[in-house]
Amino acid sequence: MAEPHIVLENIHKSFGSKHVLKGVNVGVGKGRSLVVIGGSGSGKSVTLKCILGLLHPEKGSIRVDGQEITDLRGSALDQMMGRFGMLFQGAALFDSLTVWRNVAFGLIQGKKMKPGEARAIAIDKLAEVGLGPELADISPAELSGGMRKRVGLARAIAPEPEIIFFDEPTTGLDPIMGDVINNLIVDSVKRLGATTITITHDMASARKIGDDIAMIYKGKIVWCGPANEIDQSNNPYVDQFIHGREEGPIEIEL
Amino acid sequence: MTFLATIGSFIFSMLAEVGRVSIFARDAVIRGLLPPWYFRQLIDQIIRIGYNSLPVVGLTAFFTGGALALQIYIGGTRYNAENLVSSIVALGITRELGPVMAGLMVTGRVAAAIAAELGTMRVTEQIDALTTLSTNPFKYLVGPRILAAVITMPVLVGIADIIGILGGFIVGTTSLGFNYAAYIKNTTDFVEFTDVTSGLIKAAVFGFIIALMGCYHGFNSKGGAQGVGRATTNAVVSGSILILAANYALTSLLFSE
Incomplete structure (x- = not known):
């Protein structure tokens, strides 16, 4: 077996x-x-x-x-x-980066993807977790607890x-x-x-x-x-x- | 016996801390220097550590230069040595007060900020998140901060030297009645190239100490908001003490006959 x-x-x-x-x-x-x-x-x-x-x-x-x-x-x-992908308890979003950069972090740093391409994927992933593109350029500090979890989930699944x-x-x-x-x-x-x-x-x-x-x-x-x-x-x-x-x-x- | 045990335990814990800091410094240097490099992070840190510290370092240098000119003049009149004001201000600023005052001010501003930022990242699991996203936190967080501090501190101290000497010049020529041209001539005649470079070498070492202490205490903080507060305090206190100790060691080394 x-x-x-x-x-x-x-x-x-x-x-x-x-x-x-x-x-x-x-x-x-x-x-x-x-x-x-x-x-x-x-x-x-x-x-x-x-x-x-x-x-x-x-x-x-x-x-x-x-x-x-x-x-x-x-x-x-x-x-x-x-x-691996990981969704942390408190989402552990990077405060210094915008929402889309958080989602695209693994793609840009881990998979060496170009930022333009990574941004498009990040916006797709945000849509998959029910968040609109208007949130892409804001800071994680402006999000509610539920939204932070969704962004954390989008970040975890972005590199597939x-x-x-x-x-x-x-x-x-x-x-x-x-x-x-x-x-x-x-x-x-x-x-x-x-x-x-x-x-x-x-x-x-x-x-x-x-x-x-x-x-x-x-x-x-x-x-x-x-x-x-x-x-x-x-x-x-x-x-x-x-x-x-x-x-x-x-x-x-x- | 209890008293001796307390002393022994204190010494052991201090040695263990020195060991931990040394390993952290070694890892920071080795991992920070090896690729991949994060240039965006480096530029960001150069702006935060260097450019944003300019006002506080400039003002400190200006008032220190002015106060130094007054003190030397008051002390010098007792021995008819008032004419040494310009040269002693220039020497004092470039060799000692420029790097030390800038180092202490930047420790208060930058080491505290680094410790608070990394400490918060630690307790909110952002540092763990970096690891899970295939990014080495040493390379991404520690390396750029240490490199930025080592690069920017000599620049800050160079500017502090100029502003400090300017402070002495303004006080000397407006309050103490020195001639403009004579003051400048005495300064340029007396100050040697090595006086300036010794201060800049000290500045680079102080930059390393400031960023190292900020990163070390922030990286190892635990226990929520209280832990972050403790890390910030420890970064400033240990950074300041190490700067003063390193200043003495470097002065002995650089100016020994």
Whole structure:
């Protein structure tokens, strides 16, 4: 049987004496959408940052198409990053650049595209996420939270990456705007045929975006399965989390 | 024992910080010098660091030159040495006060701005976003800032030298009664080429220190708005202290017999 598109095997990561990831094992198949759920401080963001090369795990293996990526540095890492797209929690738009330059950043810097050509693609991508060309020349500071997420999504999909990561895509948005963003993510990913990993604690978002769902608790994956089977998981951690109950095996650190 | 442990812990943490700054400086120089180069970023930083610092550096130099002329005149009258005003103003400005005052003023303006900007970029994940967009943050953010500061500081100090000497000239000829032609002749006769170049060398080193401290503290800031504030303060304090220490070391090196 072929190895999944992305594989994480026994990933460990500590910060000083704090052992955050204690052997994460999970995989996602090509063109599939994996959603990692879990409470605050469970290790979701650290897992994502390890895959993106922003943090280096002390132990374990992360493979993309069978290629080990934990030891990539310099141009090899840049090349791998060229296959990735990322929507950050706060969108992480560059304040010093206009909206279209933000969207076109990966095309101009990563793919060395000419600005004129990149601008046309950026405006197309903005249209795909429901934003008009009149926003292209304004500063990100002038955008609302929902608009910033849309611009962040346009930036993530502009270079047409084969793998896209979404970090808490609906956090800080009202439920309707959250649903709009979820739909845009599903549409964009379908159009690109990309493999995606999303981290969230929003169950509505997880059900809408995910083909598969994995739950992380205290630095370990405690359950992983198809999204439509999560309600019948019979896993006490998953049950407590998806129903938002205070009572259960998940300890809340106050 | 607790007292000794505290001292030991302080020394270890200080040495660790020196090590981290040294590695950061090495990476900044190596990665900043290797292609790809971001010329648009470099020009932008030259304007921000150099051109936008001109008013504050010019005014500081002008008033420093004027005050220096007054002090030397007041002190010189005790020894009938008033005629040395023009030459000592020129020497003091070109060798010491021009680069040091400009360095400290630019530290307050530029190191703080760099630390705040990069610190905000760090806490809002914009630096991580650069990495995910196949752009090395060292090359895109740190390299252009350091290069721009090293290029523009000597230019700023050259201008500060001229304005500082002009400040002394205006005070000397209007308040202290010196003859215009004699003041200029004394200045040009006494100042040597090396007096000016030594100040410009110092300026380039100070430029490196200013941008390095701004970038280092901004790049490593954490903990939201409070962390950015701490990074800004640390950049200005460490930049100022390092400039004064480097000034002493460079003066010993450049003027040793």
